[in-house]
Amino acid sequence: MASIQILDKSFVPYISKEKIQLRIEEIANDINQKFEGKKPIFLAILNGSFMFVSDLFKEITIESEISFVKLISYEGTSSTGTVKKALGLETDLHDRHVIIVEDIVDTGNTMASFIPDLEKSGAATITLVTLLHKPDATVKDVKIDYCGFSIPDKFVVGYGLDYDQLGRNLPEIYQLVD
Numbered sequence: 001m002a003s004i005q006i007l008d009k010s011f012v013p014y015i016s017k018e019k020i021q022l023r024i025e026e027i028a029n030d031i032n033q034k035f036e037g038k039k040p041i042f043l044a045i046l047n048g049s050f051m052f053v054s055d056l057f058k059e060i061t062i063e064s065e066i067s068f069v070k071l072i073s074y075e076g077t078s079s080t081g082t083v084k085k086a087l088g089l090e091t092d093l094h095d096r097h098v099i100i101v102e103d104i105v106d107t108g109n110t111m112a113s114f115i116p117d118l119e120k121s122g123a124a125t126i127t128l129v130t131l132l133h134k135p136d137a138t139v140k141d142v143k144i145d146y147c148g149f150s151i152p153d154k155f156v157v158g159y160g161l162d163y164d165q166l167g168r169n170l171p172e173i174y175q176l177v178d
């Protein structure tokens with residue numbers, strides 16, 4: 001398989017565009033059924049999820065909204081550690097069905113600090129959709145409702161995911177060659 005080079009690292013094709021698209025259709029079908037009549041709001045976590053959410057949202061046929069947020073880290077109290085704050089969230093989420101769209105759950109730290117924060121918004125339900133999950137790397141208890149692909153604990157790029165900000169434009173997912 002043709003490998004690619006990004007900066008100092010080599011990557012090989014890992015999950016094809018077609019495979020991603022088929023999985024997205026399955027996830028979208030489930031969401032369309034489950035959230036019919038509930039007008040969910042998709043909350044896309046930037047930057048990594050932009051390509052995934054774009055393809056996923058095209059397959060959503062029910063009435064729904066979308067909003068884009070960027071999570072920034074700031075130091076919480078010693079008991080909470082690093083907390084993620086959402087920038088760009090202007091919609092009132094009270095009583096709304098929120099569907100978080102993430103690129104990857106790795107250690108789980110990001111979602112483990114963001115979801116409790118989101119719960120304070122008074123959302124009716126919070127659902128987590130992630131394209132990728134590295135179960136062997138996850139140290140936090142994060143409930144994933146929809147997962148595209150469960151993958152080994154190896155670095156991946158492409159389809160929105162970056163290596164040092166590069167590789168996001170690749171239409172499929174590549175895995176690091178070690």
Ligand code: IMP
Nearest residue numbers: 048105106107108109110155156161162
């Ligand atoms: P977590 O907080 O460790 O779960 O990681 C969350 C963020 O780390 C993701 O949203 C990604 O932006 C980034 N990340 C984790 N693993 C990878 C990877 O293999 N490739 C690219 N980005 C990654």
